Amino acid sequence: MRILDVGEITRNIKEMCIEANHFLTEDMRAAMETAVKQEKAPLGRQVLEQLQENLRIAGEDMIPICQDTGMAVVFLEIGQDVHFQGGSLEEAVNEGVRQGYAEGYLRKSVVKDPIYRENTKDNTPAVIHYEIGPGDQVTVTVAPKGFGSENMSRIFMLKPADGIEGVKEAILTSVRDAGPNACPPMVVGVGIGGTFEKCALLAKKALTRPVDQRSPIPYVKALEEELLQRINRSGIGPGGLGGSTTALAVNINTYPTHIAGLPVAVNICCHVNRHAVRTL
């Protein structure tokens, strides 16, 4: 058994909130650079160049890439041989978010109640997903999620008879409806299978996979590649102002499902596809 102080969780989450909001991962930076070279529309290229410049300024001046610094989504993959001490794990995560959003000059965008909407003023609580697995390590992923794109995400409870063509249509419909609202070029996270909530979680998790890494399942890899091509033929383009770069990647995760169902979740992320990952 390994003992881990929850203070370590707080400290790391604080740093990761700040890091994720100022620096994109290397795979995202590379995808944005490739996009500028490949974009066909002059205005689209101009938008993509502005986004490159924006990333440079964010890192140099330590000003968030986007003013919507998101609701903090935290994935904790916990080895079952780990024992936490020093307090509540959930509170430790929220304390990390609290400190990160204060010290990092990040926007506080969370309201306490969905109807009465009073701002909590420290961006807590986080949305925390726990997974227990083998081993004695903890992998922490902090993925601040902006709501311009979150609002354009969809879930479809398809019928088994709808098959793979139904899945394609669901994804393409979601992207077309999102259009300029989701701040393209987007990253499209898709979950197929499981139950209602499981497929939404699969889609969310898919957004944390590097955009240059395809699914290990051959038919899923082919589906990711076909959909990326078709999305980029939609004409939406950078900023929704027309062009050939509407998405940077389509990441699909699958899970077994029920004989009666074919759930599909489409979680759209903007070009500020933020996450920081650390293993403790």
Place this chain on the structure above:
Amino acid sequence: MDRHITVPLKREDALSLRAGDYVYLTGTIYTARDAAHKRMAEALEAGNPLPIALENNVIYYMGPSPAREGRPIGSAGPTTASRMDKYAPALLDLGLKGMIGKGKRSQAVKEAIVRNGAVYFAAVGGAGALLSRSIQAAEAIAYEDLGTEAIRRLEIKDFPVIVVLDSQGNDLYQSAVAQYREE
């Protein structure tokens, strides 16, 4: 066409802008997003005055991140405009001349833009760090308890935007996407 225009907008400038124009705005604008619009709508309903004069002004749908010491503002990019669609036609009918945001607008907003000779600009979504460099001063002037959602007066210089909806009823999102659509 690239244009440099001052804000508040002159009537003839607003009328002459066309969907697709790339415009650099200089002057004074106001921020307001969801919560501030709700309060303005409640004020109008109650017959109370609004905290800002709308005549010829431009509202930027934006809630900034906090400013670091020595800077006027934090990251400051546009938010999704459609959430303000419910409120925008009434404000346009009261003299609002322009809006800056991102994303599609409703038919009612498009009609109010045409009816009032107004304009809807898009700023590049997710470019909040870059756009902050065109903001020289920011001051919360109303609804300060709303934090990032307070109404702020911004002094801007060469703030880059693109005309999406113009007073002739043109829609750049529709025309540009159609131009590059391949399936």
